[in-house]
Amino acid sequence: MGINRTVWSEHYSQGRGFRRLGDDEKKLIVEHAPAQKGCRALDVGCGTGEMSAYLASLGYEVDAVDLADTALARARTDHPDATVRWLRLDIERDDPAPLDDALYDLVVFRLSVAFVHDRTRVLHALGRRLREGGTVLVITPLAAHTSAEKRHIALDEDEISALTCGWTIVQxxxxxxLAALVLRGPCADTVATERSVPATGYAVAGALAIVTDEHGRVLLGWSNRGMWELPGGKIEGAEPLDGAGVRELAEETGLHATGASVVTILTDAAQGVPRVTAVIRIAGVTGTLITAEPEKFTRWEWHDPHALGCLGPVFTPGAQALNTVWPGVIAGLPPVHSYPTANAGPRGSAGCRSTASPPTAASSPCPQAPA
Incomplete structure (x- = not known):
């Protein structure tokens, strides 16, 4: 079941819902996200509102969002006395303006995060709405405990690794x-990371594709090597550099480029082996995004460029490629030589550090439970 208003509206209008909120989940909230006066909570994918009403009973001021009107109608009927602001909102696609400029002490995804495609982007965006010491709590079924026909409602271990990447504290x-993930500190530094298998040969030549969607978000894949990577790979034979990027994009993601150009050539070394990387800017794509090579990648997600400095491990050439397109967004990269092409335009030098100060969160009236 995908995130689709029509599908979910039918789900709730048929009287269906999700498993009831258990005592062990309530205990989890009390122990790891205790409420005090003035604390605010956001319940994402609130469904029929059981978690929202419970949070309100603890003293939280609650915003509850769901994309289905039928879910919210049932929530209002089932919990008429709950002090909750019920909002229709697709947290992944809609303008978050209905949330105003609210800062939260707790953001909860109960049985809902598996239905969000760009989970990393969404969680980090909401993480920036946390007050200092605030918590994102994800409660999810596990693939290991879920039948094959319901696999889409659960996360496996690789998906959990991708979801928690880039957070300072993960419990x-x-x-x-069920698995509960307690996340704090939504901006762990991006770290340029090499693959564990050493490079072989006298030199390595490859191409990496920079692909953005209509919102300017860039495509990254969580690889089975435990890091974020751009679409790309080694050049085959005498194929052109831009052709290599286009080919790798199609092979790995199912997307087909409508135009491509080389914006820069990067040179460095991996485990002592010289490495040449062509950075290919894809003008546009057609097709449907899929995980075409599951033996290499767990999933593909779209990421906001301004959040690229908070992703955790990123394959070194990919981090350097991103920094050539968005100079300074990733700090502390290892040395690299960059040779922009004539059609690249002014982009700044690769590997430069950002001088902007990170945003600071408002102080929280709520205690932070130890991780």
Whole structure:
């Protein structure tokens, strides 16, 4: 079941919902996100509102969002006395303006995060709405405990690794057959990371594709090597550099480029082996994004360029390529030589550090439970 208003509206109008909120989940909230006066909570994918009403009973001021009107109608009927602001909002695609400029002490995804495609982007965006010491709590079924026909409602271990990447504090707890992820500090530094298998040969030549969507978000894949990577790979034979990027994009993601150009050539070394990387800017794409090579990648997601400095491990050439298109967005990169092409335009030098100060969160009236 995908995130689609029509599908979900039918789901709730048929009287269906999700598993009831358990005592062990309530205990989890009390222990790891205790409320005090003035604390605010956001319940994402609130469904029929059981979690929202419970948070309100603890003293939270609650915003509850769901994309289905039928879910919210049932929530209002089932919890008429709950002090909750019910909002229709697709947290992944809609303008977040209905949330105003609210800062939260707690953001909860209960049984909903598996239905969000760009989970990393969404969680980090909401993480920037946390007050200092605030918490994102994800409660999710696990693929290992879920039948094959319901696999889409659960996360496997690789998906959990991608979801928690880039957070400063990550705590994982068992809640019956569910997993609870307690996340704090949504901006762990991006770290340029090399693959564990050493490079071989006298030199390595490859191409990496920079692809953006209509919102300017860039495509990255969580690889089975435990890092974020751009679409790309080694050049085959005498193929052109831009052709290599286009080919790798199609092979890995199912997307087909409508235009491509080389914006710069990067040279460095991997495990002592010289490495040449062509950075290919893709003008546009057609097709449907898929994980075409699951043996290499767990998933593909669209990321906001301004958040690229908070992703955790990123394959070194990919981090350097991103920094040539968005100079200074990733700090502390290892040395690299960049040779912009004539059609690249002014982009700044690769590897430069950002001088902008990170945003600071408002102080929280709520205690931060130890991780």
């Amino acid at each position: 994982r707890l068992a809640v019956g057959d």
